[in-house]
Amino acid sequence: MTNNKKIPHQNLWDTPWGYAESFLIAFGLLITGFLMEASLGSQTAVSLIFPYNLILLVVYIAVLIALYKWASHHPVVRWLSKVPASITSIVFVTFLVMIMGIIPQIASDNYIVNLLGLNHITTNWAFLLIIGLFLTCLGLVSVKRITQFSTDNVGFILNHIGLFLALTAGILGSGDIQRVSIELKENVANYMATDQATGRPVELSFAMLLKDFKLEEYAPKLALIDNESGEILHNQGKNLYEISEGEKYSFEGFEIEVLSYLPMSSPFGSRYLRVNEQGSSPAALLKVTTTATDNSIENWISCGSFAQQYRSLKISDKYSLVMTIPEAKKFSSELEVLTRDGERYSTIIEVNKAHNHDLWEIYQLDYNKRMGKWSTTSVIELVRDPWLPAIYTGIFMMIFGAFYMFWVGNKITKKD
Amino acid sequence: MTWINFPLYSGLVAVFFLIGLAVLGYSYKKPATFKIATILFAIGWGVLVLFVVQLWLELERPPMRTLGETRLWYALFLPVIGGLTYLRWRYKWFLAYSVLMALLFLGINYMNPETYSKTLMPALQSPWFVPHVLVYLLSYAVLAASSIVAIKGWYDHYKKQPIQSTLALADNLVYIGFAFLTLGLLFGALWAKEAWGHYWTWDPKEIWAFLTWMGYLIYIHYRHFHPQKNKQALTILALAFVVLLVCWFGVNYLPVAKTSVHTYTQY
Numbered sequence: 001m002t003n004n005k006k007i008p009h010q011n012l013w014d015t016p017w018g019y020a021e022s023f024l025i026a027f028g029l030l031i032t033g034f035l036m037e038a039s040l041g042s043q044t045a046v047s048l049i050f051p052y053n054l055i056l057l058v059v060y061i062a063v064l065i066a067l068y069k070w071a072s073h074h075p076v077v078r079w080l081s082k083v084p085a086s087i088t089s090i091v092f093v094t095f096l097v098m099i100m101g102i103i104p105q106i107a108s109d110n111y112i113v114n115l116l117g118l119n120h121i122t123t124n125w126a127f128l129l130i131i132g133l134f135l136t137c138l139g140l141v142s143v144k145r146i147t148q149f150s151t152d153n154v155g156f157i158l159n160h161i162g163l164f165l166a167l168t169a170g171i172l173g174s175g176d177i178q179r180v181s182i183e184l185k186e187n188v189a190n191y192m193a194t195d196q197a198t199g200r201p202v203e204l205s206f207a208m209l210l211k212d213f214k215l216e217e218y219a220p221k222l223a224l225i226d227n228e229s230g231e232i233l234h235n236q237g238k239n240l241y242e243i244s245e246g247e248k249y250s251f252e253g254f255e256i257e258v259l260s261y262l263p264m265s266s267p268f269g270s271r272y273l274r275v276n277e278q279g280s281s282p283a284a285l286l287k288v289t290t291t292a293t294d295n296s297i298e299n300w301i302s303c304g305s306f307a308q309q310y311r312s313l314k315i316s317d318k319y320s321l322v323m324t325i326p327e328a329k330k331f332s333s334e335l336e337v338l339t340r341d342g343e344r345y346s347t348i349i350e351v352n353k354a355h356n357h358d359l360w361e362i363y364q365l366d367y368n369k370r371m372g373k374w375s376t377t378s379v380i381e382l383v384r385d386p387w388l389p390a391i392y393t394g395i396f397m398m399i400f401g402a403f404y405m406f407w408v409g410n411k412i413t414k415k416d
Numbered sequence: 417m418t419w420i421n422f423p424l425y426s427g428l429v430a431v432f433f434l435i436g437l438a439v440l441g442y443s444y445k446k447p448a449t450f451k452i453a454t455i456l457f458a459i460g461w462g463v464l465v466l467f468v469v470q471l472w473l474e475l476e477r478p479p480m481r482t483l484g485e486t487r488l489w490y491a492l493f494l495p496v497i498g499g500l501t502y503l504r505w506r507y508k509w510f511l512a513y514s515v516l517m518a519l520l521f522l523g524i525n526y527m528n529p530e531t532y533s534k535t536l537m538p539a540l541q542s543p544w545f546v547p548h549v550l551v552y553l554l555s556y557a558v559l560a561a562s563s564i565v566a567i568k569g570w571y572d573h574y575k576k577q578p579i580q581s582t583l584a585l586a587d588n589l590v591y592i593g594f595a596f597l598t599l600g601l602l603f604g605a606l607w608a609k610e611a612w613g614h615y616w617t618w619d620p621k622e623i624w625a626f627l628t629w630m631g632y633l634i635y636i637h638y639r640h641f642h643p644q645k646n647k648q649a650l651t652i653l654a655l656a657f658v659v660l661l662v663c664w665f666g667v668n669y670l671p672v673a674k675t676s677v678h679t680y681t682q683y
């Protein structure tokens with residue numbers, strides 16, 4: 001595999017370089033990167049910001065074009081634009097990403113992990129060098145195919161240039177991404193956000209005011225727990241039964257019937273009554289029959305709320321029934337956006353439905369979990385990524401490339 | 417509440433599929449009976465479609481959230497892939513394999529009954545949910561099929577039989593699977609931007625999805641430029657599928673799992 005097919009007894013480093021040379025070069029880059037990481041640390045790998053990243057990108061592409069145009073016969077350039085270099089660089093990128101997929105990318109107390117920077121691969125020198133090799137191979141073959149354009153090349157160009165564009169714009173543009181969050185309280189305008197990476201305050205060019213926060217919930221579920229450990233016994237905590245009036249369930253020798261279910265209620269003595277006030281909690285009246293003895297009991301359970309105690313039902317020495325806290329179905333914030341020019345308008349944002357204002361994407365992020373549906377606080381995230389159009393162009397080129405591949409993939413293989 | 421009679425439906429499907437497989441086996445002796453096998457497969461598949469449609473309607477959400485629900489989709493897609501592959505390349509063994517795999521997935525679901533909870537967290541309530549998951553399921557099913565072809569290739573290789581046509585089938589499946597894999601990855605990126613504010617966050621599931629993509633990328637490039645090196649190609653294909661399996665359910669057992677947002681097995 002290491003020898004070139006056409007010249008069976010080629011010596012190492014004789015041109016053209018094949019897999020052995022490619023592997024050695026990539027391995028050399030990897031070792032260099034790890035040595036730099038161990039000696040310099042990754043703090044030296046600063047992320048570039050505008051306009052330096054744009055300048056670097058333009059220069060890089062110009063160099064690739066120049067290399068193809070005037071130096072395509074140089075052994076190194078020839079090697080970079082051939083298959084052994086491409087496949088080797090894909091393998092090495094895969095290897096480094098695999099490290100990322102195994103070692104958690106969070107603070108570590110392992111000496112080797114810290115020394116080689118294995119817990120922050122994306123900013124690791126080794127990764128930057130290998131990605132540099134990968135992109136250079138990708139860039140050179142892309143330039144080559146564009147200059148030799150034909151309709152057969154469409155799929156190739158869409159896939160390769162799309163990937164090149166998405167990766168270079170994504171990597172070089174990462175320094176320009178701003179992610180801030182802002183906590184809004186009902187009827188209070190706010191324009192001071194917090195940068196999520198640095199924790200520094202950021203003044204926005206517009207203010208936002210929370211008019212209303214809304215939360216819809218699913219019905220709570222019924223769970224069987226162990227009296228001693230408090231753990232959910234039923235199906236390892238999965239697939240619990242949703243509580244709904246009139247339903248019957250069976251659990252390990254018990255028949256359970258939901259006689260009554262109140263989504264908003266409050267305890268009065270030993271029973272629950274329907275109320276409509278802040279902090280009311282869901283409650284259900286259960287009838288529990290022990291199948292073996294046919295004995296039955298009736299009582300209330302409730303998951304409680306920030307204002308009310310929860311209530312469980314002990315059905316034997318071993319087991320109790322509890323109601324789980326309802327899961328959020330949908331939460332949204334009605335916002336009023338106030339600009340410097342005195343313009344104001346309302347909009348509603350929710351998870352998966354962001355709003356765009358002045359190049360910022362505005363997302364629903366969080367709320368006061370303890371207060372649940374009575375929360376009067378909404379946490380909003382704002383993201384600004386000026387490189388997004390370039391990245392999306394790359395992504396959509398690859399999407400069209402994938403359709404092309406699906407359609408004519410077979411023919412591509414048959415050509416050989 | 418288990419509202420729907422899964423054992424009844426899966427039992428019916430199993431009866432049609434098993435008789436169909438028996439008839440298919442017999443058709444190697446008497447080719448005329450093959451048509452009966454395909455009719456039986458079609459009826460069994462129709463029953464399965466009916467079940468999925470009912471489940472979707474009853475849950476009021478796409479049944480694609482839990483691992484059990486994704487197995488249901490494999491059971492649905494595999495016979496289709498087997499059928500289409502048969503129409504194109506006439507491999508009976510491959511049709512039999514895909515029907516058997518569908519039965520296996522139904523069997524696993526039968527052994528692990530679910531109560532089919534209706535809850536769907538807000539982050540999953542998006543128009544991207546269905547296309548993102550569907551193209552991934554299709555891609556995994558096709559790529560799984562390609563590895564079965566690879567096993568056939570190994571077998572033929574050791575029996576010293578020609579394997580070029582087997583590898584050509586593997587190539588076709590990989591190209592289709594890879595196209596879907598690319599779409600799944602990119603739809604995921606576009607959705608992530610909508611839901612979480614960034615298109616790529618190096619979430620463990622994303623990392624392994626990317627690795628799977630890279631694995632098949634290596635295979636495609638290697639095959640394209642070294643079409644004669646069969647054994648190496650088969651090895652790459654096998655390794656790529658191992659990565660896919662890690663991505664599909666192995667991620668949950670890795671030390672990185674706790675930092676992932678794709679924990680769909682938890683409910």
